[in-house]
Structures are given as C-alpha cells and as structure tokens.
Amino acid sequence: AQSVTQLGSHVSVSEGALVLLRCNYSSSVPPYLFWYVQYPNQGLQLLLKYTSAATLVKGINGFEAEFKKSETSFHLTKPSAHMSDAAEYFCAVSEGETSYDKVIFGPGTSLSVIP
Amino acid sequence: EAGVTQFPSHSVIEKGQTVTLRCDPISGHDNLYWYRRVMGKEIKFLLHFVKESKQDESGMPNNRFLAERTGGTYSTLKVQPAELEDSGVYFCASSKRFGGTGNSPLHFGNGTRLTVT
Numbered sequence: 503a504q505s506v507t508q509l510g511s512h513v514s515v516s517e518g519a520l521v522l523l524r525c526n527y528s529s530s531v532p533p534y535l536f537w538y539v540q541y542p543n544q545g546l547q548l549l550l551k552y553t554s555a556a557t558l559v560k561g562i563n564g565f566e567a568e569f570k571k572s573e574t575s576f577h578l579t580k581p582s583a584h585m586s587d588a589a590e591y592f593c594a595v596s597e598g599e600t601s602y603d604k605v606i607f608g609p610g611t612s613l614s615v616i617p
Numbered sequence: 618e619a620g621v622t623q624f625p626s627h628s629v630i631e632k633g634q635t636v637t638l639r640c641d642p643i644s645g646h647d648n649l650y651w652y653r654r655v656m657g658k659e660i661k662f663l664l665h666f667v668k669e670s671k672q673d674e675s676g677m678p679n680n681r682f683l684a685e686r687t688g689g690t691y692s693t694l695k696v697q698p699a700e701l702e703d704s705g706v707y708f709c710a711s712s713k714r715f716g717g718t719g720n721s722p723l724h725f726g727n728g729t730r731l732t733v734t
Contacts, residue, residue: 536722538725543727544727545620545621545708545726545727545728546660546708546710546723546725547725548722548723548724551722592660604662604673605650605662605723607652607659607661608659609658609659610660
C-alpha cells in the first residue's frame with residue numbers, strides 16, 4: 503500500500519527565508535504526487551502536482567517541488583516566505599497508475615511565518 | 618464555477634444521536650469522495666462515488682456510517698448512532714472523470730466539523 507510521510511509536524515521560518523517542507527512516499531508503481539494547502543477554516547487547495555511530465559514542478563504562490571525517484575521524495579520549497587504562507591501543508595500520493603481515484607495524504611505540516 | 622459546498626459547517630451532537638452531512642460537488646464532476654480528519658491525525662479516505670455508484674468504500678470505519686448519492690448529484694453521509702471517536706472534520710471532494718486517461722485533481726469543500734459530546 504502507498505503511504506506518505508512528512509518530516510516535521512510544525513515548521514517555523516522567518517519572513518523572507520527559504521521554506522522547505524519534506525515529503526517522502528512509498529509506492530510500488532510510478533506515483534502521482536501532490537501538495538495541498540489548507541488555510542484556516544478553508545478546504546484543501548491544490549498547490550501543485552507531479553504526473554511524470556517533469557521532475558521539477560512549479561505551483562501556485564511561488565511554490566515548487568522536485569520529484570526524486572532515487573530518494574522517493576517530493577519536497578516542497580519556496581525561496582522567500584510571506585506571512586500569507588502560514589497554513590497547513592499536505593503531501594499526497596494517488597493509488598492507481600492512471601488516475602487519482604484514491605488519494606493518500608500525509609499527516610500534514612503546519613507552517614508558521616515569523617515577522 | 619461554484620466550488621464544492623458542504624453543509625453544515627459545524628455540528629455538535631450528543632453520543633447516540635444521528636447526524637447527516639451533505640456535499641454538493643462541482644457541477645459535472647462524476648467523482649465524489651468523502652475524507653475525514655480526526656484531530657491531529659491524517660486525512661483518511663472514506664469512500665468514492667462515481668456518479669451514483671460506490672466505487673470504493675474501503676475506508677468506511679463501520680456500519681454506523683452510510684453514504685448515499687442519489688441521482689449522482691449531491692451526496693449525504695449519515696452517522697447513526699454517533700460515537701465520541703467520530704468527532705473530526707469531514708471533507709468532501711469532487712473531480713472530473715476522463716475515462717482511461719485519469720481524473721482531474723480533487724477539489725475540496727471547506728469541510729464539516731463534527732463534535733460528538
């Protein structure tokens with residue numbers, strides 16, 4: 503079965519500093535990978551997705567993630583944190599070779615941005 | 618286009634009572650999913666509808682949970698009778714189905730926060 507781990511349930515960064523949120527997955531087939539963000543009292547919003555087209559994926563709000571098969575990782579980065587980036591971030595993997603039929607989420611990482 | 622809407626946003630009920638959660642997916646989305654996040658834990662898959670049919674209900678915790686999607690439009694998730702461990706946030710998501718080439722990514726509602734006391 504596929505699974506996702508996220509290192510660090512809570513990450514704090516200073517405004518303007520690099521954001522790095524770690525995600526590792528296990529999968530027996532080439533995976534579809536996602537990062538979702540949840541702002542307070544809102545639903546999950548898709549930040550970006552990896553679907554085997556390119557290993558470096560750019561998403562919304564300046565975020566990007568790199569798929570590294572050898573490390574089974576899909577870490578999320580942003581060069582310069584903004585206060586508005588404070589939210590909870592979820593890495594996710596889909597089960598199934600060609601569809602997103604069943605998405606498995608990691609436990610989430612809460613990001614705080616310090617002024 | 619209107620997003621995925623869920624009702625109610627919050628529900629507080631006593632143990633043993635019944636609660637029904639509703640989800641209206643984005644128009645034209647054949648896939649509808651229910652997920653749940655218990656406090657501080659992972660977001661767990663509950664089940665997946667394709668139109669009105671249950672494609673996968675492997676995540677449903679027990680027979681106190683009943684999900685329906687009559688007519689392939691909105692869906693309801695009923696918990697009867699509710700237990701304390703059912704407390705959490707219930708998310709609904711929908712996506713387009715592209716047949717053999719896969720589906721669109723999930724669009725989530727804002728969730729229903731259920732508290733069982």
